[in-house]
Each structure stands twice: as C-alpha cells, then as structure tokens.
Amino acid sequence: MSLSEFDSYRPPEQPRRRRRDGPRRRGAGQGAGGDGSREMPMVPAPEFTSYYGRPVVKPAPWGHEVAAYLFLGGVAGGSALLALGAQLTGRNALRRNARLGSVTALGLGGAALVADLGRPERFLHMLRTFKVTSPMSMGTWILSAFGAGMGTAAAAEVDRLTGARLPLGPLRPVLRAVEGPAGIEAAVFAAPLAAYTAALLSDTATPTWNAAREDLAFVFVSSASLASGGLAMVTTPVGEAGPARRLAVLGVAGELIATKVMEHRMDPVAAEPLHHGQAGAMLAWSERLALAGGLGTLLGGRHRALAVVSGLALLASSALTRFGVMEAGIHSAQDPRYTIEPQKARLAARRAAGITDDAITTAG
Amino acid sequence: MGQLAGPTDPTADAHWEHRHARKGFFTDTSICIGCKACEVACKEWNQNPQDGDLRLLESSYDNTGSLGASTWRHVAFIEQGPERIEQARQSGRKLVSLGMPRVGPPEARPQTAPEDTTPPDTPEFRWLMSSDVCKHCTHAGCLDVCPTGALFRTEHGTVVVQDDVCNGCGTCVAGCPFGVIERRTDGTAAPRTKRGEQPGARPEVPNVGIAQKCTLCYDRMVDDQTPACAQTCPTTSIKYGHHDEMVDQARERVAELHAQGRTEARLYGANELDGVGGTGSVFLLLDEPEVYGLPPDPRVPTADLPQMYRRAGLAAAGMLAAAAVAFAGARS
Numbered sequence: 001m002s003l004s005e006f007d008s009y010r011p012p013e014q015p016r017r018r019r020r021d022g023p024r025r026r027g028a029g030q031g032a033g034g035d036g037s038r039e040m041p042m043v044p045a046p047e048f049t050s051y052y053g054r055p056v057v058k059p060a061p062w063g064h065e066v067a068a069y070l071f072l073g074g075v076a077g078g079s080a081l082l083a084l085g086a087q088l089t090g091r092n093a094l095r096r097n098a099r100l101g102s103v104t105a106l107g108l109g110g111a112a113l114v115a116d117l118g119r120p121e122r123f124l125h126m127l128r129t130f131k132v133t134s135p136m137s138m139g140t141w142i143l144s145a146f147g148a149g150m151g152t153a154a155a156a157e158v159d160r161l162t163g164a165r166l167p168l169g170p171l172r173p174v175l176r177a178v179e180g181p182a183g184i185e186a187a188v189f190a191a192p193l194a195a196y197t198a199a200l201l202s203d204t205a206t207p208t209w210n211a212a213r214e215d216l217a218f219v220f221v222s223s224a225s226l227a228s229g230g231l232a233m234v235t236t237p238v239g240e241a242g243p244a245r246r247l248a249v250l251g252v253a254g255e256l257i258a259t260k261v262m263e264h265r266m267d268p269v270a271a272e273p274l275h276h277g278q279a280g281a282m283l284a285w286s287e288r289l290a291l292a293g294g295l296g297t298l299l300g301g302r303h304r305a306l307a308v309v310s311g312l313a314l315l316a317s318s319a320l321t322r323f324g325v326m327e328a329g330i331h332s333a334q335d336p337r338y339t340i341e342p343q344k345a346r347l348a349a350r351r352a353a354g355i356t357d358d359a360i361t362t363a364g
Numbered sequence: 365m366g367q368l369a370g371p372t373d374p375t376a377d378a379h380w381e382h383r384h385a386r387k388g389f390f391t392d393t394s395i396c397i398g399c400k401a402c403e404v405a406c407k408e409w410n411q412n413p414q415d416g417d418l419r420l421l422e423s424s425y426d427n428t429g430s431l432g433a434s435t436w437r438h439v440a441f442i443e444q445g446p447e448r449i450e451q452a453r454q455s456g457r458k459l460v461s462l463g464m465p466r467v468g469p470p471e472a473r474p475q476t477a478p479e480d481t482t483p484p485d486t487p488e489f490r491w492l493m494s495s496d497v498c499k500h501c502t503h504a505g506c507l508d509v510c511p512t513g514a515l516f517r518t519e520h521g522t523v524v525v526q527d528d529v530c531n532g533c534g535t536c537v538a539g540c541p542f543g544v545i546e547r548r549t550d551g552t553a554a555p556r557t558k559r560g561e562q563p564g565a566r567p568e569v570p571n572v573g574i575a576q577k578c579t580l581c582y583d584r585m586v587d588d589q590t591p592a593c594a595q596t597c598p599t600t601s602i603k604y605g606h607h608d609e610m611v612d613q614a615r616e617r618v619a620e621l622h623a624q625g626r627t628e629a630r631l632y633g634a635n636e637l638d639g640v641g642g643t644g645s646v647f648l649l650l651d652e653p654e655v656y657g658l659p660p661d662p663r664v665p666t667a668d669l670p671q672m673y674r675r676a677g678l679a680a681a682g683m684l685a686a687a688a689v690a691f692a693g694a695r696s
Binding site: 048049050051052054055056057058059060061062077078081082084085088089116117118119120122123125126128129131133134135136137140190191192194195196198199200202203204205206209210213214215217218220221222224225229242243244246247250251254333336339340343344346347351356357358359360361362363364 | 368421423426429430432440442456459460462505508509510511512513514529530531532533534535537538539540541542543544545546547548572573574575615618619622630631632633634635637638639640643649652653654655656657658659660661662665666668669671672673675676677678679680681682683684686687688689690691693
C-alpha cells in the first residue's frame with residue numbers, strides 16, 4: 001500500500017489473504033482512503049492499530065496431542081482419586097477399573113506429550129532440572145511421581161487379573177505390600193496433576209489463557225472430575241459406581257459455575273475467542289454434553305445402559321473443554337487484536353488511576 | 365529462583381559469581397534507513413537458514429514478516445500520511461505530560477510548530493523503519509518457563525538457548541510477551557513444487573525442532589566483539605554496549621529529538637518499572653509500539669505465577685473435597 005499519488009494509477013490491490021473469517025479491523029499499513037481511491041470515513045477508525053494485521057505474540061506450537069494430554073491427564077488424576085476411595089471403602093471392581101483407566105490415560109497422555117516435542121528423543125531432558133518458575137517442569141515431576149505410584153498399583157491389578165501370571169518371582173509379595181501405599185501416593189499427586197495444566201496454559205503471553213489465570217484451574221479440575229466419574233460409570237457396574245456418579249455430578253456443577261465465573265472475570269476482549277469459531281462451537285457442545293451427562297447421571301445413573309451413555313457424554317464434554325480452550329488460546333495469539341486491545345485498555349486504566357511510572361513506553 | 369518481577373540486575377539474580385556489565389542494544393529507529401544489512405549480517409554470522417519460500421508480503425519493503433526461529437533481526441517498514449504523523453506527535457507529547465522521568469529540563473523544548481521543525485521526512489509522508497530484535501528482558505518469560513534449563517541467563521545479562529539441551533517443548537514460544545522465540549521447522553510442511561526447483565537444493569536446516577532466537581551474538585560477545593547486526597549497521601541505528609550507557613544514550617537522543625519538536629519520539633523498554641523489568645534491547649520509536657508490531661503493555665506471565673499456583677492449589681483442594689464428598693455420601 002503506497003500513499004504516493006502516482007500509485008493511484010495502479011490497478012486495485014488484491015486484498016490480503018486472511019487466515020480467519022469474521023470482521024477484522026484494519027492494520028496500520030492499510031489505507032483508509034487517504035490516497036483518494038475511495039471516500040474517506042467521517043468517523044475516525046477505532047484506536048486499534050497493528051503491524052499489517054500480523055500477530056504480536058506467537059501461538060504455542062502445540063498440536064492436538066497437547067490438548068489430548070490435558071484431557072487424559074485430568075482423567076488419570078480423577079480416576080486415581082476414585083481408585084483410592086474405592087481402595088479405602090472396599091469397592092474392588094471400582095478400584096480395579098479406576099486404576100486401569102488411570103494408568104491407560106496416563107500412558108496415552110504421556111505418549112502424546114512426548115510426540116508433540118520438537119525433539120521427542122530428548123524427552124528425558126525434562127528431568128534435568130526442578131524449576132518452580134516453569135509449570136511444565138513442575139508438571140513433569142508431578143506426572144513422574146504420579147506415574148510411579150499409579151504404575152505400581154495398576155501392575156498389582158494386572159497381576160491379579162491375569163491370575164498371578166506376571167513374571168514377578170519373589171517380587172510378588174513386595175508388590176502386594178506396596179500396592180496400597182502406592183495408590184495413596186498416586187492420589188496425593190492426582191489433584192495437582194489435574195490442576196497444574198491450568199497454570200501451564202495461563203503462564204504464557206497467549207491472551208485468552210493468560211486472562212483466564214484466576215479461574216482456569218477450577219474449570220480444569222471440574223472437567224477432570226466429571227470425566228473420571230464418567231469413565232468409571234462406563235467401566236463399572238452401577239452397584240459400585242455410586243461415588244463415581246456423585247463425583248461426576250459435582251464436576252458438572254463445578255464446571256458450569258467455574259466457566260461462567262471465569263468468563264465474567266476475564267478481560268472481555270480476551271474472552272471473545274472462547275465464543276467464536278471452532279473453539280466457541282466446541283465449548284458450547286462441551287457445556288451441552290456436560291449438562292446432558294450430568295442430568296443422565298442424576299436421573300438414570302442406576303440404569304447400566306443410561307450410565308454408560310451419560311459417562312460417554314461426560315468424557316466427550318471434558319475432551320471438548322480441553323480442545324476448545326486450547327483452540328481459543330491459539331486463535332487469540334494469532335490475531336493481534338486480542339494482544340493489543342486488552343493491553344492498551346489496562347495501560348489506560350492504570351494511567352487513569354494515577355499510575356504513570358510503569359509503562360514500557362516513556363518520553364525519556 | 366530469583367525475583368519474578370520488578371527492577372533487578374538479571375546477572376546477579378541468576379547467581380553469577382563473576383559479574384560482567386549487562387550488555388544490550390539501543391536501536392535508534394529515527395536514523396534507520398531500512399537497508400536490512402542487520403538482517404543479512406545476522407543470518408550470515410549465525411548461519412540461519414532461509415525462512416520458508418521467497419515471496420512478497422505486500423507490506424511496503426518488508427518481505428521478512430516477523431522475528432522467528434531463523435530471523436533474529438527484522439526490519440519493519442511503515443508508511444504513514446500526515447494525519448497519522450500528527451497523531452504520533454500528539455501521543456508522544458502526552459507521554460511527556462505524564463511527567464515521566466527524563467534528561468534535560470522541560471523548558472528546553474521550544475513551542476512546536478510543524479513549519480519550524482526540520483524533520484527528515486516531508487510532513488505529507490513518512491516511512492518508518494525499525495530493526496526489531498529479541499529484547500533480552502530483565503524478567504524473560506521464555507527463560508522462566510523453560511523446563512529443561514536449555515534457556516539460560518549469560519554472564520552478560522542476555523538470554524541464550526543451548527541447542528544441545530532444548531527438547532523443543534515449545535513452552536517458551538508461548539511464554540514470550542514479544543513473540544520473539546520460535547521453534548524451528550524444516551519447512552517440509554510446504555513441498556516445493558515450483559518448476560525448476562530441485563528438492564534438496566537447499567542446504568540442510570540445522571537445529572530443527574528446537575527453539576531459536578537472538579543470542580545477542582554470545583559467541584562474539586565472549587571475545588569482546590560487537591554483535592554482527594550492530595557491527596554492520598551503516599548508520600549506527602543499532603548501537604551495542606553496556607546496558608546503562610545504552611539507556612543513557614537513548615534518553616539523550618529522545619531529549620534531542622523533542623528539542624527539535626519531534627515529540628513523536630519515545631523510548632521503548634528503558635523503564636525498569638515496566639512489566640518485564642526493562643529490556644536489554646532499548647528502542648527509540650517514532651510512533652506507538654503497536655504500529656511497529658510491539659506489544660503496548662507487555663507483562664512477563666511468570667510475574668503472576670505465584671497467584672496462579674495458589675489458585676491451582678485451591679482448585680486441587682476442591683477436587684479432593686469433591687472426591688471425599690463422593691465417597692462420604694455413599695456411606696450414609
């Protein structure tokens with residue numbers, strides 16, 4: 001785009017290719033009619049300017065694997081809590097199924113995480129450091145500690161299922177002895193496993209995730225609760241699945257409330273991606289499925305077939321929540337508007353409140 | 365773990381015993397001529413591969429796009445008409461009236477009339493050029509969130525990736541409030557199908573899958589050499605030296621420009637009270653930062669991490685309570 005008058009003889013420029021649909025405000029370089037090629041708008045353009053509409057921050061290079069891990073990690077954590085409860089209250093089928101479900105989710109989730117690395121063969125480098133400022137590092141240690149306990153407990157279940165055919169030799173009594181403590185150890189790290197992923201997403205410059213930092217953890221633990229409850233409802237006979245049903249219903253209630261509170265407390269512009277496009281559709285369906293699954297659990301949870309259908313709906317709802325939040329964040333990083341407008345607004349608010357010494361732009 | 369926000373000496377914060385002076389850039393965009401020699405010198409010295417296919421981006425003379433894994437200097441080009449120039453001048457004047465600290469008495473600035481000034485651009489049109497680079501923040505978001513320790517704070521206060529440690533998790537990419545660091549791809553996503561182009565004609569891309577960004581030429585710095593971009597800059601728009609001296613120079617320069625009536629001049633990153641504790645690379649801009657593709661109020665995400673952990677802990681406790689209720693309800 002040139003402002004030179006000689007360029008008015010040029011053929012009209014092709015509009016730049018847009019990555020997304022929907023209304024977008026113009027970036028700085030695009031003329032607003034100042035070259036005389038068309039009528040000038042009488043209303044001044046909105047405050048928002050950007051560098052040719054290009055993103056300011058970069059989206060995390062995370063694919064569906066990481067979104068899948070957010071879901072699976074939640075399922076693993078919630079299932080470990082169910083397994084511990086079942087262990088303590090003598091519900092053997094629920095304990096076995098929850099442990100096996102947890103370890104399966106954990107294995108799949110861990111594999112997804114490794115697959116998403118730029119250098120998967122270096123995944124053990126995560127264990128070089130223990131770094132409190134990095135939620136990814138904390139998560140790695142939580143995941144490792146959880147995996148150790150849940151792996152042991154699940155190994156005992158597999159051994160029992162196969163009629164003591166695992167080649168354990170003299171270690172079998174040891175495994176039987178540590179299985180209970182291992183289940184407790186896993187449960188200690190279960191809730192942090194479900195919650196830390198919220199800090200992982202929020203501790204970024206990605207506008208939507210960062211703006212959700214106060215309440216995203218509540219959404220995620222609720223989603224983990226309803227998903228693990230749902231999984232146990234699918235795998236376990238209704239007689240023993242009572243606690244799973246209650247956990248699922250509590251999770252649904254928690255998620256519906258936490259999501260509303262989160263959206264209410266977020267910067268309104270940064271919250272927009274949660275309602276638009278693919279992310280908006282996924283989150284809307286997530287809410288519907290959570291409601292349907294929750295109602296199904298409440299009304300027909302004692303009916304085996306209904307319990308299975310409700311459980312599947314809850315699992316799908318949780319997966320959609322994680323994929324939706326992931327997608328909303330990526331989208332918010334790709335559009336400079338979501339970075340620039342909230343930042344300008346908070347800077348202006350601080351200045352209006354009399355704080356004028358903490359801007360990155362200064363006159364000297 | 366050092367300080368998460370606020371003014372600090374990053375080298376001391378990283379527990380370096382033998383302290384060197386903090387090094388940094390001062391990029392004075394008012395004398396940038398847009399030659400892109402810095403981009404070329406950077407690519408040559410650091411042996412960075414080509415970024416995707418060569419194409420025209422329809423954004424003035426900028427066909428580089430943005431900073432990225434293989435582009436550690438990026439020259440922005442912005443074309444502006446008289447209205448926008450006047451707006452920039454006003455927004456700069458507003459910054460002065462906010463009473464921010466600066467060098468020189470305020471009365472040194474004469475009453476401005478556009479005719480009195482002798483700006484290098486005509487009032488009808490101006491062409492902004494600015495060479496962007498990694499900010500080497502005092503509180504670096506990328507460094508804070510790196511789980512492997514691949515990113516580290518050097519003895520000169522800069523932030524560098526160790527490419528033999530990084531496993532490409534990508535957390536730093538999202539952690540940077542300026543969108544600088546990026547994970548390098550080998551470009552195979554777009555197969556080369558154009559006529560006459562040989563597959564494999566391009567040299568092999570090094571460090572694929574690893575986060576990459578400006579090192580402030582760490583390899584040159586340890587030998588007391590100037591970084592490639594600053595060394596090659598023909599107009600001294602890119603200056604390199606001790607961080608404190610760079611900030612002082614920047615303050616003098618902005619006062620000088622204001623004295624000429626060019627109130628659109630302002631500094632970016634020179635305030636250690638800002639959201640990233642001040643940047644190692646300071647810029648003199650002639651319009652608002654977002655015009656150049658820079659964030660207007662960046663804040664290192666880790667500054668809020670203690671609060672995020674508190675909220676996550678509370679949520680985890682809530683989940684435990686829900687599980688307890690689920691089983692307690694069963695007994696009754």
